Amino acid sequence: MEVYRMVVIGLVMGVAFGFALEKGRVFEPGVIIGQMQFRTFTMLKMFLTALATGLVVLALLNGVWGVALHPKATQFVANLAGGALLGVGITLAGACPGTLLAQVGAGYKDAWFALAGAIAGAVAFGYAEPALRPLIGDGARKLTLDQLLGLPFWAVALTLAVALIAGLVLLERARPWREDLGPDADGLRN
Amino acid sequence: MASSVDAYGLSPHCPVRKGRTALARAAWSPYAAGILIGLLQIPAFLLVKTALGASSSFVTVGAHLAALFDPAAMDNAYFAAHAGGGKNWWQVALVVGIALGAALSARLSGTARSGVSPVWAKATGIAGFAPRAAMAFAGGFILLFGARIAGGCTSGHGISGVAQLAVSSIVTVAAMFAGGIAVALLMRKV
Numbered sequence: 001m002e003v004y005r006m007v008v009i010g011l012v013m014g015v016a017f018g019f020a021l022e023k024g025r026v027f028e029p030g031v032i033i034g035q036m037q038f039r040t041f042t043m044l045k046m047f048l049t050a051l052a053t054g055l056v057v058l059a060l061l062n063g064v065w066g067v068a069l070h071p072k073a074t075q076f077v078a079n080l081a082g083g084a085l086l087g088v089g090i091t092l093a094g095a096c097p098g099t100l101l102a103q104v105g106a107g108y109k110d111a112w113f114a115l116a117g118a119i120a121g122a123v124a125f126g127y128a129e130p131a132l133r134p135l136i137g138d139g140a141r142k143l144t145l146d147q148l149l150g151l152p153f154w155a156v157a158l159t160l161a162v163a164l165i166a167g168l169v170l171l172e173r174a175r176p177w178r179e180d181l182g183p184d185a186d187g188l189r190n
Numbered sequence: 191m192a193s194s195v196d197a198y199g200l201s202p203h204c205p206v207r208k209g210r211t212a213l214a215r216a217a218w219s220p221y222a223a224g225i226l227i228g229l230l231q232i233p234a235f236l237l238v239k240t241a242l243g244a245s246s247s248f249v250t251v252g253a254h255l256a257a258l259f260d261p262a263a264m265d266n267a268y269f270a271a272h273a274g275g276g277k278n279w280w281q282v283a284l285v286v287g288i289a290l291g292a293a294l295s296a297r298l299s300g301t302a303r304s305g306v307s308p309v310w311a312k313a314t315g316i317a318g319f320a321p322r323a324a325m326a327f328a329g330g331f332i333l334l335f336g337a338r339i340a341g342g343c344t345s346g347h348g349i350s351g352v353a354q355l356a357v358s359s360i361v362t363v364a365a366m367f368a369g370g371i372a373v374a375l376l377m378r379k380v
Contacts, residue, residue, distance in 0.1 A: 006276035007283040009237050013230055014287015017242075021288065022295035023215070024223025030309035036367075036374030046220035046227075047348060053228020054242075054353030061235055070241050071356035072341050083362035085336025086343060087369025091377075092329025094307065096344035097337055098244035100330065101285045105292030107303035110310075113323040117330025122248035123256050124331070125338040129268040136339065145355035156355055168221070177219050185217045185301060188309055188380065 018102050027102035029094025030187030031180075036091050040180035040187055041171060048164050055161040063154030073139035081135070093117075216299045227349065234350075238280050241354065243346030244288075245337040246272055247281040313377040340365075 021027045024046050034040035061067040090096050093114040095103055100118060103111035129136075146156040182188045212218070227242075234242045253269035264270050272278055296302040311317045314325070337343040340362045342351060348366070351359025 002276045003274075003279050006238065006280035009233065010280040010283025011287040011290070013233055014284040014289075015291035015294065016287075017227060017230060017284065018288035018291025018293075019295045020218075020223040020226040020291075022292040022301070023218040023299075024220050025217050026220070026223070027292060028309075029307040030380060032370075033309050033313055033374055033377065033380050036370045037377070037379060038371075039380060042220050046224040047344070049221045049224025050227040050349045051224075051352055053225050054231045054349055057228060057231045058235070058353050061232070067235055068239075069354045070239075071354045072347065072351050072358045074356070074358040074361075075341070076361060078339050078341065079358050079361040080365045082336045082338070082340025083347070083365030084369035085332050086340055086362070087336075087366035087371070088373050089329050089331070089333025089336055090344070090366065091370045091373040093326055093333050094309070094329070095333075096244075096348075097248065097333060098285065098288060098343065098345045100333075101244075101288040102292035103303075105289035105294075106296045106301070107293075108306060109304065109319070110306045110322050110326040114326035114330035114333075117327035118248050118334040119252045119255065119330075120327075121331035121334030122245075122338060123252040125335050126249060126253060126256065126266055126268045126272075129266070129338075132339065136341070139341075143357040145357065145360070148357070153355065157353070160355070172221075177221075181217055186307060186309070188312070 017098070018105055021099055021102040022106055025181060025185055025187060027095065027099040027106060028186045029103075029108075030182070032090060032094050032099075032187075034180070034187045034189075040189065041175050042177060042180050042187060045168060045171065045177060048168055052161045052164040052168070055157040055164070059154040059157040059161070063152065063157075069153070071142050071144050073137065074141045074143040075135075075137040075139070078136045089121075213295075213298050216301045228353075231350065231353065238277060240277050240280075241346065241350035243281060243342060243350060244285055245334060245343035245346060246278070247285045248334050249338065250278045250282050309380050312380050313374075315378060336369075 025031050026043050026046050031042045035043035062069055100114055146153045230242055234240060249272040253273045256263040306322050310322050347359040347362040
């Protein structure tokens with residue numbers, strides 16, 4: 001019953017997630033490549049907006065109601081090496097692991113090959129994991145900014161959210177979002 | 191090609207036009223889409239007791255596929271840890287939902303895609319489906335191998351991890367953009 005309930009919750013949340021990714025156009029490979037070449041800014045705007053919203057949501061959930069957070073383990077070598085590979089993959093696939101499925105849903109045919117590659121990559125990592133474990137560590141150390149600063153989580157989260165929103169206002173003034181969409185809404189401006 | 195633009199700087203062919211309902215519009219602002227995604231942290235933390243993420247679902251699916259060919263696959267502790275349980279199947283349902291939500295959104299607005307994005311011919315100078323399919327497979331593989339080394343992707347580390355002020359996530363996101371930008375700058379300008 002528990003798994004069944006989680007699957008229903010996941011499907012409902014996923015439909016909303018996929019709807020937002022399609023409407024926001026961030027599943028478009030043209031939007032991803034355009035961002036990585038600093039020619040358009042749709043991806044960064046959406047990413048920072050989702051982040052700022054998350055910061056406010058978690059400041060409230062944790063600061064007011066004491067809901068537990070789940071920060072990921074700190075392992076600098078793995079975070080740097082894995083993050084860099086992740087970025088290389090994002091540009092080559094034109095998608096991140098979440099938007100890959102939005103590409104499949106929207107109809108891009110090459111996305112099925114990226115999906116097959118992604119599953120193969122996850123399986124390959126699983127087989128390599130025992131050998132890579134010294135690099136990845138035991139996951140015990142979980143550093144967070146609020147801890148390092150010695151301040152309450154909500155205070156740092158809200159401060160960062162305000163800074164991000166101010167940055168987004170300036171970015172939007174410099175680069176209105178409509179101009180970055182292109183006539184076919186695929187991130188290609190011409 | 192788009193020589194005339196209206197007061198919003200839109201070409202006559204631009205699909206973001208007034209007078210259509212929000213669900214049928216071809217694009218929302220990245221801010222509207224980003225806020226919706228950020229708000230999904232509320233059901234994630236309250237109902238699933240985890241943060242929004244996507245990449246570990248590929249391990250869940252991959253582990254079961256590996257077990258079809260390798261009877262010893264579930265002896266691998268990493269596969270076994272991702273193979274079952276509410277949270278793992280919640281995330282698989284989430285990414286399936288992403289595909290459904292994107293398909294629904296594209297259908298409502300008439301923006302369904304076919305073939306591959308025109309950005310690929312522009313960025314690589316290579317036309318044709320087979321080379322793009324090979325590039326997509328390789329990109330997908332690197333994407334997930336990197337994400338699993340880092341312990342998360344653009345969702346788990348990017349949107350969720352940074353929103354929890356995790357040092358690991360801030361490092362991963364910085365490395366992700368560095369890797370993505372480096373490869374994009376090797377491509378042709380889009």
